Amino acid sequence: MIVAGIDAGARAIKVVLVDSESGGAIGWAIGDQGTDPATRASELFERALAEQGLSEIEVAALVATGYARGAVREADSTVTEITCHARGVRHALPETRTVIELGGQDSKVVWLDEDGSVRDFSMNDRCAAGSGRFLEVLAARLQADIAELGALAAQSHGPTAINSTCVVFAENEVTGLLATGALACDVAAGALASLASRAATLVGARGTPPVVMTGGVALVSGMAEAIEVAIGLPVEVAPRPQFTGALGAALIARDGISAAGDGRPTPAGIEGRIHGRPDGKGRPAGRR
């Protein structure tokens, strides 16, 4: 049997399939959220299963997380990204004490206890400052793809300070900087430094090593290094950082089954809904 996690994030939907015996990840899928996240999630889930020659009947349990977690029709239960990223990191890098997750629209810091459970967390407020959206908008202003932003920044000899934390104001600020002769590479390096500084504000004085970075922004080259400078601690990027939340969701689904199997209480968010699910009974109507 397998278990699955779907992370329906603000920008992308990620699916991870996990072997319920070994706990190892065996399948992945990722795609843009689009305008109909429920359907996109279903498509990506089916794609991940098909690539492994599996069918949905073999999925013992599925946990959804992320911004659109409530829309995932296949989910047996939902758990927040905060708990899922913590669970995913605990699996991949069990010594971790601080998780910095920079996603498409959110930035979060999660502090873990020695046993990997969530001790505390902080998250950016209303606006998208400090998230992948910030880099996306500034990259577009520099006529670069977000994937090229790191390479562009690497050519810089002196980052340009970007003081606006608001994405909209920062775009205006960059327009002004370019108009007064700033180089695109320096602005790109400034954008990474600015985002790193926002992340460092969330960490505050409470950064506890080892620090691990997750979320799609971790894939931008130079980003982890910029955060290391900003927080003064080494930062390791989680393996497949975009998938950490979905992996955590799948592992929480698996924890729920094993907990139900030996009679212990089910874990956070499962709320007992996974009890008896290995036989596929009692699934929501959307599940075929």
Added chain:
Amino acid sequence: MSCCPRGQQRAGQASSAAGAERALAWFEGMIGRCLDYATEAKERGRPIVGILCEYTPRELIMAAGGVPVCLCGGSAETISAAERELPSNLCPLIKSTYGYHVLGANPFLEMADLVVGETTCDGKKKMLELLAQRVATHVVELPQKPDDADARVHWGRELVKLRQALSDRFGVAISDGGLRDAIRAMNRERGLRRSLAALMRCDSPPLTGRELLSLKSTISCLPDDLAHYESALASLPRREGSDQSHRVRVLLTGVPVVHGAERVVELIEDRGGLIVCQENCTGLKPILDDVDESAEDPMEALTDKYFGLHCSVMTPNRRRFDALRQLAADYRPDCVIELIWQACLTYSVESRLVRGLVEKDLGLPYLMIETDYSPSDSERIAVRVEALFETVRARKRG
């Protein structure tokens, strides 16, 4: 349903379980009834006195024959009107209150003969100066060193001046006897509301935090309201309801949750929480202590009661931390959520000390939510609230 001893004592009193629903329904119509009451009182020549803060002793206004009405705004819809004159980076409570004024949309403010305000936070104080261009106002100076004897004396003098101002403006003598009557009435209401709040101490309380929040009135001591408080208190312990013992018990602290601005309270309870205690100006804070009815000088008793309130403008605000410790012991929360209206500097800065108290002294998880009246960040707040509850449940399982 497991319930506290207070409930069991009351269970024998006459009132059916349906009485609980009737009492809750009564307070749903609170604004309309208060408006009818104020309109009729005004027609009979009684002055309507707007208040903006729990530091204003309603007793003085009542003893002057006036009707004290809370004017604090809880609507997102009046904020853009307020921002024509006020900076956008100001707390939504102040902006909403003032926005009603700009739009002429708060009938209580429109009929007010006087608005009494205090020098609590700077935003409110300066907003009052703008309000004073079109409405009669009286400002009471609130000293902010709660443990300073001179500050207490000054506060007492400010209340004497308020008594005189009310007397002069409305051409009435405020007698000590009238003041004592008002004190007794307010104490009775405070006591009833305190007992209703104490129902939340149960493992499975007979009402939600949102329902408790509705059990109050923008005009105090209306005789029909007092009767319904009594009836709610008698009937709620026998109310048929679902078991609430599995929900995460939340102590909510911070800014007031004004009528119309209950979004975060509803969100917390929608996502599996139960707000068992509200340590704020719309919850227990103003009703924790009564005014001493046996005091020789009622003005001294009023001075002590109201100077004892622990708003975050006080420095240092030791009484708030004492209250939080006591309330946590009485209401046994699983976690503490602090609500802060955007740009409320004093609560925002003090939150660092509250977090320290909650995490270190009480050993509970703490979450601070800073927001305004706009629902645009509800989903982001929900993620944090749900993650907090996941953490609480994981800790409970050990």
